[in-house]
Amino acid sequence: MTPNSSRFRVGVLGAGTVGAAFHALLEARADAIGAEMGLRPEISGVLTRSRGDFEDILERSDLIVELIGGTDPALEYALRTLRAKRHFVTANKQLLSRHGEELFAAAGEAGAQLRFEAAVAGVVPAIRVIAETLAGAHIERVHGIVNGTTNFILTAMERTGASYEEALREAQELGYAEADPTEDVTGRDAAAKMAILARLAFGAPVGLDDVPFEGIESVTAEDIAYARELGLSLKLIGSAERVDGGLSVQVYPAFLYSGHPLAAVNGSFNAVTIESPDITEITLSGPGAGGSQTASAVLGDVISAMIPPPFNSPPAKPMPLVTDRESAFYLHVEVADRPGVLAQVAEILGMQGVSLESLVQKGIGEDARLAMVMHPVLESRFRAAVGLIGRLDFVRSAPRVIRVISETFE
Ligand SMILES: NC(=O)c1ccc[n+]([C@@H]2O[C@H](COP(=O)([O-])OP(=O)(O)OC[C@H]3O[C@@H](n4cnc5c(N)ncnc54)[C@H](OP(=O)(O)O)[C@@H]3O)[C@@H](O)[C@H]2O)c1
Helix, strand or coil, X not given: CCCCCEEEEEEEECCCHHHHHHHHHHHHHHHXXXXXXXXXXEEEEEECCCCCCHHHHHHCCCEXXXXXXXXXXXXXXXXXXXXXXXXXXXXXXXXXXXXXXXXHHHHHHHCCCEECHHHCCCCCCHHHHHHHHCCCCCCCEEEEECCHHHHHHHHHHHHHCCCHHHHHHHHHHCCCCCCCCHHHHCCHHHHHHHHXXXXXXXXXXXXXXXXXXXXXXXXXXXXXXHHHHCCEEEEEEEEEEEECCEEEEEEEEEEEECCCXXXXXXXXXXXXXXXXXXXXXXXXXXXXXXXXXXXXHHHHHHHHHHCCCCCCCCCCCCCCECCCCEEEEEEEEEEECCCCHHHHHHHHHHHCCCCEEEEEEEEECCEEEEEEEECCEEHHHHHHHHHHHHCCCCECCCCEEEEEECCCCC
16 A cells, blocks of 8 residues: 555445456555555445445445345445445446436435446446546437347357357357346347436436337347348347437347448447437447456446546436337248249338338248348338238248348448
């Protein structure tokens, strides 16, 4: 410890993957931080299910780091910390996406800092850039790949032609997916992160329950192979954007053309693209998870909280949530291979105002597979056309639909 540095006391809740890595990182870096800032961070106590007492740790801390996860008891600890006018740092997306407004209000009233960089996209500094660097910019859209597990699976399917099940198994063996992967593969984890990003980017109270999400469980190796022929690659996209005075926040698998900045983000990496007329666009990418990476983002938040003045998000203003959006779509359908089939499909699409951009057709014995990409159209019109196509007597399998993002930023 340097002679003149005073102490900044950090209480840590949780000692699992991230908690243990944070503890080790803080101890390794404490002297250097103390020498530079004149304030040395020190662990004042650790709470797990079997050791430590929260009240006692709070009493002895200037800041609490929460690395337990979930909302119970994390919410209670967060509120008790902020009400005691102590800073609160967390990596917990569930807590922020479900109880963000309550926490922002408590932090504002107490004049304490609430920081949560590691809750979205791991060490990728999306929160800091949106809330601080771009605090004066008018943000139009934030979209990205905010779940590393699904990106790993989709990349493996694309590179090796593996099925969804095979790629998931590989991800589990390598530690990129949990034994129960539901939160990740259904898109729910990404939805929580997009709710947090939308709240910050647009200042509107968006919670997890406001974000419709679709996952990747029904994506097939075939979809990916056909799309490759059309020059497309598949990503699980989280999107939050201003639409007609409202806000659209969604998570869905989407095909991207190779010029799109998110198309090159592979494996377990995350990336977030922020668009504003003031800056055109910024894309940030890097590891989305991992104990030491997440711990590094948490330590960055702790150091920021050591420096006044505090950053706190301004109060949220409600905005209407828009769900029926215009998009391009990929449609895959298996049909009987006989004359007139394509004409009938095209007629239904035309009746709903849907126009075809490209088509791949392949025979499989008596049947044929059609993989089509449509020009942008209102989702409700496209879904109506798909409903009608699905009822045609020559259709052999339920049609599969995936969005296509047609911008390329070139
Ligand atoms: N892992 C990552 O790569 C990653 C990335 C980004 C964000 N995060 C977020 O970081 C947080 C922690 O994740 P993790 O992977 O480190 O979790 P973890 O390995 O499961 O560790 C959780 C820790 O919390 C403790 N805990 C659980 N319930 C508790 C309770 N009721 N009271 C006190 N302590 C309790 C556990 O204590 P015991 O030891 O007694 O069980 C354990 O030490 C989560 O919010 C997660 O979403 C994780």
